[in-house]
Amino acid sequence: MTAVSDRSTEQAGRRDERKGRFEFNKLRKRLRRQVGKAIADFNLVEPGDRVMVCVSGGKDSHAMLELLIALRESAPVSFEIVAVTLDQKQPGYPEDVLPEYLETLNIPFYILERDTYSVVRSVIPEGKTTCGLCSRLRRGTLYGFAEQIGATKIALGHHRDDIVETAFLNMFFGGKLKAMPAKLKSDDGRHIVIRPLAYCRESDLAAYAEAMNFPIIPCNLCGTQENLQRQEVKQMLRAWEKQYPGRTETIFRSLGNVAPSHLMDHDLFDFKSLQGSVDDSAELPDIRVVNL
Numbered sequence: 001m002t003a004v005s006d007r008s009t010e011q012a013g014r015r016d017e018r019k020g021r022f023e024f025n026k027l028r029k030r031l032r033r034q035v036g037k038a039i040a041d042f043n044l045v046e047p048g049d050r051v052m053v054c055v056s057g058g059k060d061s062h063a064m065l066e067l068l069i070a071l072r073e074s075a076p077v078s079f080e081i082v083a084v085t086l087d088q089k090q091p092g093y094p095e096d097v098l099p100e101y102l103e104t105l106n107i108p109f110y111i112l113e114r115d116t117y118s119v120v121r122s123v124i125p126e127g128k129t130t131c132g133l134c135s136r137l138r139r140g141t142l143y144g145f146a147e148q149i150g151a152t153k154i155a156l157g158h159h160r161d162d163i164v165e166t167a168f169l170n171m172f173f174g175g176k177l178k179a180m181p182a183k184l185k186s187d188d189g190r191h192i193v194i195r196p197l198a199y200c201r202e203s204d205l206a207a208y209a210e211a212m213n214f215p216i217i218p219c220n221l222c223g224t225q226e227n228l229q230r231q232e233v234k235q236m237l238r239a240w241e242k243q244y245p246g247r248t249e250t251i252f253r254s255l256g257n258v259a260p261s262h263l264m265d266h267d268l269f270d271f272k273s274l275q276g277s278v279d280d281s282a283e284l285p286d287i288r289v290v291n292l
């Protein structure tokens with residue numbers, strides 16, 4: 001009896017394992033397809049590019065790096081990948097984790113060290129959120145380094161949900177219809193920023209990171225809270241998604257399906273020149289009630 005139940009437990013275990021493997025393969029295929037599509041749709045990577053992949057140690061940037069490396073192997077164009085990570089000197093930052101991991105990937109990588117943590121702490125009053133300034137300093141350092149190594153593209157790990165959240169943040173708090181594009185020229189015009197994960201769902205990336213066992217470094221080592229407004233928008237979107245599954249995807253699609261003539265931006269559409277043509281032969285009828 002015990003032998004029988006042992007055997008069935010074993011069989012069930014093997015079934016679960018097969019199912020798990022099948023689900024993982026589906027997930028990996030989907031993510032690779034979505035990254036490939038974003039690259040093709042926006043011409044994110046071109047032959048001869050040197051792509052500097054920014055790795056923060058979070059789930060998204062880990063997944064982006066791994067997916068780009070895998071895609072490069074089968075890509076018809078040849079391009080370089082250079083991983084770059086920034087040690088911002090937050091207390092408790094596990095400085096060996098990323099170098100040890102990146103070493104295993106067989107690609108060039110750099111660890112930049114810059115104490116932006118002290119700068120942020122000295123500028124932002126206690127209790128206020130520090131993420132805005134911290135991110136700006138991080139961006140500045142990374143862009144500067146990209147120039148130093150002659151990177152033609154800078155790859156950031158923002159995904160579909162980040163893009164939709166940003167659209168609402170700009171709408172709700174900035175009065176702008178603006179999100180995060182998959183490809184962007186930096187404000188100073190010196191860098192091309194790309195977002196290969198633009199079509200990927202955050203939940204897929206989280207599942208992938210877990211299955212791949214990436215060495216995750218949380219971005220809250222300094223004890224600050226993520227921007228409150230972003231949290232609110234995130235919660236709003238989660239609640240919508242729960243009530244109306246697929247809503248985030250629909251909103252995301254709307255960002256690529258814009259009708260300037262049905263918005264209100266005079267710079268995007270020349271409303272003033274819109275004119276109707278009058279039919280001179282048409283006369284005003286003499287009656288008040290018109291049966292059509």
Ligand code: SF4
Pocket residue numbers: 088090130131132134135219220221222223224225226
């Ligand atoms: S949580 Fe992350 S972004 Fe925010 S201040 Fe800390 S390190 Fe910077």
